[in-house]
Amino acid sequence: MLQIGTIGALNLALPQVLAAGERRARTARPASADSCILVFLNGGPSHLDTWDMKPNLPREMRSEFQPIATSVPGIQVCEHLPRLARLMSHCSLVRSVHHDQVAHAPAVYTALTGVKSSVRAGILGAKATDHPAIGSVIGRYRPPASQVTPYVLMPFLTAEGAGGPPQPGFLGGWLGKNHDPFLVLRGGNSPDGFNLPALTPGMGVTTERVRDRRQLLAGLNQTGVSVRAGHAHEMERLQARACDLLTSSAAQRAFQLGLEPARVRDAYGRNIYGQSLLLARRLVEAGTRLACISWAPDANATWDTHGNNFVKLKNELLPPFDVGFAALLTDLVDRGLLERTLVVVMGEIGRTPKINNGAGRDHWEFCYTVLFAGGGVKGGFTYGASDKRGAYPSQCPVTASDIVATIYHGLGIPSDLEIRDRLNRPLPLVPEGEPIRSIFS
Numbered sequence: 001m002l003q004i005g006t007i008g009a010l011n012l013a014l015p016q017v018l019a020a021g022e023r024r025a026r027t028a029r030p031a032s033a034d035s036c037i038l039v040f041l042n043g044g045p046s047h048l049d050t051w052d053m054k055p056n057l058p059r060e061m062r063s064e065f066q067p068i069a070t071s072v073p074g075i076q077v078c079e080h081l082p083r084l085a086r087l088m089s090h091c092s093l094v095r096s097v098h099h100d101q102v103a104h105a106p107a108v109y110t111a112l113t114g115v116k117s118s119v120r121a122g123i124l125g126a127k128a129t130d131h132p133a134i135g136s137v138i139g140r141y142r143p144p145a146s147q148v149t150p151y152v153l154m155p156f157l158t159a160e161g162a163g164g165p166p167q168p169g170f171l172g173g174w175l176g177k178n179h180d181p182f183l184v185l186r187g188g189n190s191p192d193g194f195n196l197p198a199l200t201p202g203m204g205v206t207t208e209r210v211r212d213r214r215q216l217l218a219g220l221n222q223t224g225v226s227v228r229a230g231h232a233h234e235m236e237r238l239q240a241r242a243c244d245l246l247t248s249s250a251a252q253r254a255f256q257l258g259l260e261p262a263r264v265r266d267a268y269g270r271n272i273y274g275q276s277l278l279l280a281r282r283l284v285e286a287g288t289r290l291a292c293i294s295w296a297p298d299a300n301a302t303w304d305t306h307g308n309n310f311v312k313l314k315n316e317l318l319p320p321f322d323v324g325f326a327a328l329l330t331d332l333v334d335r336g337l338l339e340r341t342l343v344v345v346m347g348e349i350g351r352t353p354k355i356n357n358g359a360g361r362d363h364w365e366f367c368y369t370v371l372f373a374g375g376g377v378k379g380g381f382t383y384g385a386s387d388k389r390g391a392y393p394s395q396c397p398v399t400a401s402d403i404v405a406t407i408y409h410g411l412g413i414p415s416d417l418e419i420r421d422r423l424n425r426p427l428p429l430v431p432e433g434e435p436i437r438s439i440f441s
Helices: 002-009 082-086 104-113 134-141 207-221 229-247 249-254 262-268 272-286 309-334 400-410
Strands: 035-040 067-069 076-078 091-098 151-154 290-294 341-346 368-373 381-383 393-395 418-420 426-428
Touching: 035 134, 035 272, 035 400, 067 082, 082 309, 091 393, 091 400, 104 400, 134 151, 134 290, 134 400, 151 272, 249 272, 262 272, 262 309, 272 290, 272 309, 309 341, 341 400
Parallel strands: 035 290, 035 341, 091 381, 151 290
Antiparallel strands: 067 076, 091 368, 341 368, 418 426
């Protein structure tokens, strides 16, 4: 009771979402990146209307948008991505990604863990038995060198449909709740506000009092009161990380967007997603290993364009993405961070080549595109290709598991690493994935 009660006395919700790394993984190669920003376009963006346009398709398939030239000869993107087009020399496009999961939840799970879901369709929420998320694994095997949280998820823990359970693939799963992401959720009164009550000490709880209580916790933990030694050890580590965050000015400053000049915040776009991209830059600059932006409050809210695909992309989705993502890349370049920061843009599925009766495109898991930048990735490069209709890979097909393995590869974690669950059972990190080594310099 004393051990549990002291968490509340410290005003800490953090122990459920933070974990100190246990050890560094053996690496197959020197890491080309120290951190990763994962922009997850939740719902599945249309590759045919963004990065892999097919202007010669028949009318019932052809995009309403025009392709435009980029800074790299031979690479074109959608006309509504003009800022990204100018920065394509920093990016690689993998245009031959596929898997066999058609529904959102299993597709998200596969895209974010590299492991196939056993559930084909239907409502599927996150479970404690799930394979761990990319950020959870990186936080464990490449813990930050500074007192910051290793894995942050913002601005939503995306639900599987409005009012549904959280989607699988974002949490620590069987690695334990101590490897869940730190959640930075939309909140406050402003359009770009965030809710961070867990980083605010309770009334009258000063830094000195937090440190005193940490010493008290350490003493209690040494008494051996708990008969669940493993649980007690895990709790002790969580308590220590929570205290570090509440007493570390560097950790707290990383979350304070108000410290940024107004012109910088304007450059990213004064909306929840633009400000999330800016926060991601601040976090990796402070030492966070993986900052993930899930671009939807629920699976059907944004990029799931079954109806009015072109109207939504043109007016609601592509402009803020183009502004925010271009600002992120430019900022990372200007600050000398892009070389060691792997940036990934992906969804869980693509969209059908055929346009439906509602002027939309439906789910299509058989081919889609993933964008990489920074972190040792080649610039102005394409890998793989889709067929003439954008329906199936025609060159160098890769799976969603290969994409996850590639992210681990960039961070110096071998995809064939054997990791152990909470029952000490050995399990492969990415059972069927191989890194796409060709996209690295």
